[in-house]
Amino acid sequence: MANLDVIVLGLGGMGSSAIYHLAKKGVKVLGVEQFTEAHSLGSSHGKTRLIRKAYFEHPDYVPLLHRSYELWEELEKESAQKLFHKTGLTIFGRPDSPILMGIKNSRDKFQLTLNELNLEQSQEWNSSFKIPNSFIGLQEPGAGFLEVEKCISAHLKIATQMGAQLRFEESCLSWGIEGEKVWIQTKTEKITAKKLVITAGPWTSLLLKDLNLKLQIHRVTQFWFRKKDRSTVNHIKSCFAFDMPYGFVYGFPPYSGSRDFKIAIHKPGEKIRNLDKLDRKIKPQDIGELIPFLSAVMPEIDPNPTEGSVCMYTMTPDEHFIIDRHPNFDQVLFAAGFSGHGFKFSPIVGRILSELVIDNSSKDLTRFIKLRPEVLSSIA
Numbered sequence: 046m047a048n049l050d051v052i053v054l055g056l057g058g059m060g061s062s063a064i065y066h067l068a069k070k071g072v073k074v075l076g077v078e079q080f081t082e083a084h085s086l087g088s089s090h091g092k093t094r095l096i097r098k099a100y101f102e103h104p105d106y107v108p109l110l111h112r113s114y115e116l117w118e119e120l121e122k123e124s125a126q127k128l129f130h131k132t133g134l135t136i137f138g139r140p141d142s143p144i145l146m147g148i149k150n151s152r153d154k155f156q157l158t159l160n161e162l163n164l165e166q167s168q169e170w171n172s173s174f175k176i177p178n179s180f181i182g183l184q185e186p187g188a189g190f191l192e193v194e195k196c197i198s199a200h201l202k203i204a205t206q207m208g209a210q211l212r213f214e215e216s217c218l219s220w221g222i223e224g225e226k227v228w229i230q231t232k233t234e235k236i237t238a239k240k241l242v243i244t245a246g247p248w249t250s251l252l253l254k255d256l257n258l259k260l261q262i263h264r265v266t267q268f269w270f271r272k273k274d275r276s277t278v279n280h281i282k283s284c285f286a287f288d289m290p291y292g293f294v295y296g297f298p299p300y301s302g303s304r305d306f307k308i309a310i311h312k313p314g315e316k317i318r319n320l321d322k323l324d325r326k327i328k329p330q331d332i333g334e335l336i337p338f339l340s341a342v343m344p345e346i347d348p349n350p351t352e353g354s355v356c357m358y359t360m361t362p363d364e365h366f367i368i369d370r371h372p373n374f375d376q377v378l379f380a381a382g383f384s385g386h387g388f389k390f391s392p393i394v395g396r397i398l399s400e401l402v403i404d405n406s407s408k409d410l411t412r413f414i415k416l417r418p419e420v421l422s423s424i425a
């Protein structure tokens with residue numbers, strides 16, 4: 046552990062990418078993770094994550110997505126495995142829906158490929174779905190899904206090949222500054238390095254108490270379903286989403302021999318004040334609005350899920366990310382508050398963090414993902 050350059054604290058979606066980029070740049074780096082590799086106790090599990098470029102959340106994300114797409118492709122080549130399934134994604138909603146208008150806004154600003162469904166394509170969807178009459182569909186052919194746990198493991202594997210050291214099942218209890226350096230205290234050891242990168246997901250506020258960050262943790266669920274008639278052929282090979290009055294429902298087609306559609310609502314659930322008390326068991330009421338959705342829009346699906354999983358969102362008040370340097374300690378960088386839409390960005394987030402560590406700046410660190418007044422209650 047002597048002469049470490051950087052410690053990366055938390056090896057989930059963002060930390061696994063940060064350590065990969067740092068190791069690739071020849072930095073002597075140690076990753077510390079409280080649980081096991083690609084575990085299912087944080088925010089980066091559940092087999093799949095959507096990835097898309099026509100970003101309704103804000104067009105400023107599109108340049109970051111261009112770079113993320115390139116980096117996912119690079120990681121696939123380096124790890125010699127498929128991580129990104131370019132199935133396409135069709136988002137359905139009323140023409141005046143803010144989500145659909147946001148998608149078109151990003152398309153227009155960045156000339157993205159996006160097709161409004163024609164009659165024939167709509168009929169094809171209607172052979173399996175019951176699309177509400179007032180809805181139109183916007184299809185993004187280059188979108189799709191990432192295999193979330195495989196992505197984390199791929200980043201970590203390449204990082205170790207480049208010399209990074211990893212410690213699992215080792216929790217950081219505290220950290221501090223000593224002269225120019227920074228230390229972390231685990232159960233067994235005090236480890237010192239030149240810099241610290243905190244990518245602790247829902248646990249971030251516990252490690253950055255002095256910043257009083259406005260981060261709210263929410264319990265969210267994801268489910269897997271099968272068709273009622275298991276003998277029928279599945280025509281849907283693409284990801285899909287519906288802007289319904291009760292929330293943004295999204296889904297993934299079965300893949301790699303599975304028969305299960307994953308379906309979930311992108312909506313922060315119950316607020317979690319104590320992470321140790323998070324109820325990780327699926328309850329019957331968790332399925333909530335998915336039942337009316339399935340009966341109205343996907344009547345061929347059996348509403349009894351084959352599987353369900355509890356996950357967490359870490360929300361900022363404006364739902365944009367925080368990636369920056371600690372305002373009081375130059376040696377400490379952090380990335381948090383991914384507000385339920387961060388995974389697709391993990392390669393670029395890791396690269397931004399590595400640039401902040403090595404070059405002290407990153408051209409990709411835009412105004413709205415920096416540490417900003419809206420996300421700080423007050424700086425102690």
Ligand SMILES: Cc1cc2nc3c(=O)[nH]c(=O)nc-3n(C[C@H](O)[C@H](O)[C@H](O)COP(=O)(O)OP(=O)(O)OC[C@H]3O[C@@H](n4cnc5c(N)ncnc54)[C@H](O)[C@@H]3O)c2cc1C
Nearest residue numbers: 055057058059079087088089095217246356383387388389
């Ligand atoms: C159900 C669900 C669906 C989602 N769907 C999408 C989607 O379709 N597309 C998309 O882009 N995003 C999606 N997201 C959001 C995305 O998954 C998250 O934004 C992203 O994975 C967050 O990554 P993270 O690294 O910040 O957190 P995590 O992956 O949780 O990583 C934090 C890590 O830090 C570790 N840690 C914390 N404290 C300590 C400590 N003291 N010592 C050691 N280790 C510590 C934790 O154990 C954990 O491994 C979804 C999220 C959920 C929950």
